[in-house]
């Protein structure tokens with residue numbers, strides 16, 4: 001393909017925050033969204049509405065321009081951009097060059113092997129022989145219509161890119177954004193999985209910036225694989241449209257990126273609890289048995305997921321009434337403290353007289369091809385695909401959610417929405433109405449799941465008036481406003497447990513905060529030891545769900561022996577205690593954009609030990625988890641960053657900026673609390689409910705004043721957005737604890753327990769929920 005070339009810079013003009021650039025072959029503009037974000041745009045194809053940035057608000061900045069020979073220098077606050085011919089940019093922040101466009105042509109590393117063969121024919125034969133044996137022949141990536149090439153500095157590191165395999169630092173790998181249903185074991189050379197977040201962060205010395213390439217077609221990100229002098233991103237379709245976000249730290253980049261694409265809303269408290277799933281708990285008796293298993297073993301459980309077999313012939317918005325009795329079953333389980341989430345796939349069974357199919361057909365709500373209804377095959381057999389780019393379809397789908405809530409369902413799980421299809425991929429020319437600007441599958445593929453989740457969220461919100469719970473497999477940048485995410489079909493492999501940490505960390509850095517991987521692994525049979533270690537890590541995932549594929553062996557906590565039950569329960573019990581802490585983190589995330597689970601680099605960017613740290617993560621600012629991720633290991637090399645860290649299982653304080661070998665037998669997942677923190681916890685219970693008591697765990701740090709805000713509200717409605725909540729401020733200085741409900745529009749707690757931790761000593765004080773000062 002031919003790459004477009006802008007040519008010589010001919011002229012420019014300024015219009016408020018925008019610098020219009022007139023090049024020989026194309027026009028472009030650079031627009032300052034605010035003083036830290038600018039947008040580089042050229043309409044190559046046609047004007048489109050962003051699917052992820054629903055409202056773009058700009059703040060005035062004052063721009064001045066200098067002409068330097070054939071180039072322009074745009075100065076706006078701390079950012080300066082030198083614009084060269086061909087729309088090559090050099091970006092300065094406070095006069096430091098932080099990003100330089102690569103001025104040469106792409107030059108992929110050479111694959112010499114085939115040069116040994118003389119003729120083209122021989123080359124082809126060699127390739128065929130190797131492919132015949134099952135080898136995959138790698139090729140270099142071709143030229144793309146749109147290409148932005150940025151110089152790679154030897155110290156640069158790259159993060160983000162959503163849900164990708166491999167390590168935390170993406171340097172040296174190439175990726176594509178094309179939502180892909182991938183059931184084979186995910187490995188580090190895979191370019192795509194289920195989600196497309198065309199956003200990455202460059203850490204250049206101590207300055208971080210992000211690039212969000214808002215193009216929903218298939219996009220390409222080579223993070224220095226084909227040449228170590230540059231990285232590039234590109235597309236073969238759509239527009240050149242990217243946002244350049246200056247941090248100047250990683251945290252700043254992430255916060256600003258979510259200020260564009262949207263923040264994760266505070267979820268229902270119950271959904272932060274323990275989820276159990278499997279493909280499938282296909283009849284109510286099996287669900288009863290699982291709940292009994294949990295009860296018998298005193299293991300906490302909050303939510304069960306019903307996979308595709310609850311439906312009547314895989315027809316969405318129906319259920320099999322021989323195997324289930326809805327809403328009586330859901331009501332009975334609710335009594336026992338268990339919420340139910342049901343799967344809803346996009347594929348609508350093409351069956352006469354099936355109401356969903358008939359309604360969709362009658363109102364033109366499905367995708368088409370050559371003007372005819374388009375079908376492919378998924379679980380229900382021959383199926384139609386709702387056209388979620390159409391407002392009528394989204395409204396219809398949203399309204400259908402009440403069918404499920406009438407069945408007593410508490411949340412919806414959207415699967416297969418890449419969209420997946422069994423009879424080959426959807427052809428490029430499948431048509432979508434796209435609210436008045438008709439387009440095809442090439443442009444819509446990556447946002448299909450996003451739009452489905454959005455419709456689901458809005459429907460649940462309308463019918464319940466509570467915070468919806470949606471979990472999706474496919475998504476695009478910005479889906480975090482509507483849904484939570486799991487990482488699709490991993491397998492019960494130690495390498496997948498290892499991979500989960502950098503994958504989730506990079507999803508967090510890409511704006512997705514409510515995330516998890518299938519605990520225990522989806523495909524393949526799990527071993528006892530892997531299940532235990534996975535539960536120990538997974539208990540900290542924002543979304544904590546055990547799930548397994550059809551025909552795999554049982555994977556519930558009680559599937560093995562007493563030791564598994566004990567270790568699994570220990571991990572989940574701690575999660576249940578931590579619910580108020582997670583809740584505060586989500587609330588804080590809705591305000592600031594900070595994710596809940598974070599790589600250490602998020603808080604300790606200047607510490608090089610964190611830059612490639614793949615086996616540890618933070619929950620909020622106060623909990624550091626450094627799990628065992630290998631079979632047979634009972635010790636862990638733990639890195640602790642600056643500060644003093646309290647080992648939860650040893651009741652012992654370690655000094656940071658050091659590596660330690662920590663004992664970690666099967667029942668221990670090394671977990672450290674930062675001294676100088678307050679962690680709110682609940683007393684242990686088997687099911688999450690809003691409680692009228694709280695424990696504040698205070699981890700003292702010498703001479704350090706501590707202040708912590710804690711939210712208390714109804715845990716489920718949107719009232720908190722109308723200020724109906726109570727906000728406690730806990731502050732500690734010297735030997736005084738100040739408990740202050742600084743906002744009190746909900747209720748005060750009946751009981752507050754203070755636990756004060758210092759090296760080898762825990763002091764407990766029980767008090768009321770009123771404003772008070774306590775000496776200890």
Ligand code: MIG
Nearest residue numbers: 278279307308415488489549
């Ligand atoms: O083709 O609904 O990733 O979680 O259990 C398999 C059955 C379809 C894929 C999902 C998985 C789910 C399964 N689904």
